[in-house]
Amino acid sequence: MKYCAFLRGVNVKGTNMKMADVCQVFKEAGMQDVSSVLASGNIVFSSDKKAEDLKKILEKAMSDHFSYEAFLFVKTQKETEAFWNSNPFEKNDDFHTYAFVGSMEVENVLMKEFDAASKVDHEKGEITNNIFYWQVPKGNTLDSSFGKILGKKSLKDQLTSRNINTFEKILKKMN
Incomplete structure (x- = not known):
């Protein structure tokens, strides 16, 4: 497999x-x-x-x-295909879209963190098919309140994130 x-x-x-x-x-x-x-x-x-x-x-x-x-x-x-195919956001060259890979139910933890975080204009978070997706204007990834949770030590064994375009590259390599 x-x-x-x-x-x-x-x-x-x-x-x-x-x-x-x-x-x-x-x-x-x-x-x-x-x-x-x-x-x-x-x-x-x-x-x-x-x-x-x-x-x-x-x-x-x-x-x-x-x-x-x-x-x-x-x-x-x-x-892996589901991460690419379930992306709820339209492609927009002004935004980065990230999908989060992690342990079971981590998407709910992420949504709770996202809901509690202050947001930049047009920043979005959504769960689709048990995958958390985050869209943020380019240049705001590290400045975003939510973006800072990626470095939380309490989450280090629960998740990692990838730009949505990475999944396309991975799938090409798998096929």
């Missing part, structure tokens, strides 16, 4: 790694057809194992190899 692993916290705040090294760790952990998409920690691979088993195996392999506490989320090709 084809999967994508979405790594959290790669190449930010001092956790720097080359994707070729990450791919090698995945291969040594028994994954096949391993390749990376962008330098933000998206690894496409094949395995006969279940996603929940792969998460444990790969987090341990990454933690051991890179000497950091690894967090990643493993999604099947079908689940």
Whole structure:
């Protein structure tokens, strides 16, 4: 089965790694057809194992190899397609749209955080098919009150985010 692993916290705040090294760790952990998409920690691979088993195996392999506490989320090709296909927002070159990959029910945590956050003009958050999507005007991602929750230590093992365009690139690599 084809999967994508979405790594959290790669190449930010001092956790720097080359994707070729990450791919090698995945291969040594028994994954096949391993390749990376962008330098933000998206690894496409094949395995006969279940996603929940792969998460444990790969987090341990990454933690051991890179000497950091690894967090990643493993999604099947079908689940990865849902992130692209369920986007509720129209494409607009003035906005960034992000989808959040995470643990079960994390979309509800995110919606609660989004509702409580102050917003910039035209900033939106929406849950579609159990996926939280966030649209924010370009240039406001890091300044947004909601954008700051991505760095919350209490959420580091629960989610990661990707620009919606990343999912398109991942799906091209999977196909």
